[in-house]
Amino acid sequence: MIKSVETNRLLLRELVADDFEDVFQIKSDEKVVKYLTWGPSNREHTLNSLLKQIGFQSEENRKIYVLAVELKSIRKVIGNALFMVRDDDFEIAEIGYFINSNFWKRGYGEEIVYALLDLGFRQFRMHRIYATCDTENFGSINLLKKNGFRLEGHFIKDLKVRGEWRDNYLFALLKEEFDKIL
Numbered sequence: 001m002i003k004s005v006e007t008n009r010l011l012l013r014e015l016v017a018d019d020f021e022d023v024f025q026i027k028s029d030e031k032v033v034k035y036l037t038w039g040p041s042n043r044e045h046t047l048n049s050l051l052k053q054i055g056f057q058s059e060e061n062r063k064i065y066v067l068a069v070e071l072k073s074i075r076k077v078i079g080n081a082l083f084m085v086r087d088d089d090f091e092i093a094e095i096g097y098f099i100n101s102n103f104w105k106r107g108y109g110e111e112i113v114y115a116l117l118d119l120g121f122r123q124f125r126m127h128r129i130y131a132t133c134d135t136e137n138f139g140s141i142n143l144l145k146k147n148g149f150r151l152e153g154h155f156i157k158d159l160k161v162r163g164e165w166r167d168n169y170l171f172a173l174l175k176e177e178f179d180k181i182l
């Protein structure tokens, strides 16, 4: 289990089975999964993946953290935040995130990315954190740039999204860069 991470309005915490309805609302939404390789998810798929993700919490040398993003004022889960360790020394991680579309464009994405950086660089002492996103996913591109990420790569047609090969950007941030923008 991790210590939860708090921002002004959000609490990033471990998922629990009771989060199912909130998570299903998000993962079954076509708008949310537009640039993602999976979904929209049905109830069965959502439940299976939720239980699998809860299972990760008790793994030794855990590498995958799928966290609930709770809006503190209404105690609702409005998104998921992903933190995935990508090397055996626990120094490089990839992040991901998605938010209930009723809550877009209110700065929550920016808060989630900052919270993931806080978790990665301050709690876990990572060296490098990266994220990939579709080259037309302007919401994701903007919030990564606003949190100081650098564009490092443009991959041509390397991700298949519902039968269509899509271009992807790779954004990254190093610990030393994060320390400078504090």
Ligand SMILES: CC(C)(COP(=O)(O)OP(=O)(O)OC[C@H]1O[C@@H](n2cnc3c(N)ncnc32)[C@H](O)[C@@H]1OP(=O)(O)O)[C@@H](O)C(=O)NCCC(=O)NCCS
Residues within 6 Å of the ligand: 031, 032, 033, 035, 036, 096, 097, 098, 099, 100, 103, 104, 105, 106, 107, 108, 109, 110, 111, 132, 133, 134, 137, 138, 139, 140, 142, 143, 146
């Ligand atoms: C990407 C996503 C997390 C953005 O969340 P959000 O809470 O709406 O983002 P924020 O409100 O923090 O916005 C951050 C910046 O991006 C801009 N932005 C957000 N959505 C945008 C969009 N669709 N187009 C252009 N700019 C956008 C905001 O205006 C803001 O910039 P500003 O402060 O200069 O105005 C959300 O759209 C989402 O969940 N999308 C579906 C899942 C997904 O694609 N995840 C990323 C996979 S790589």
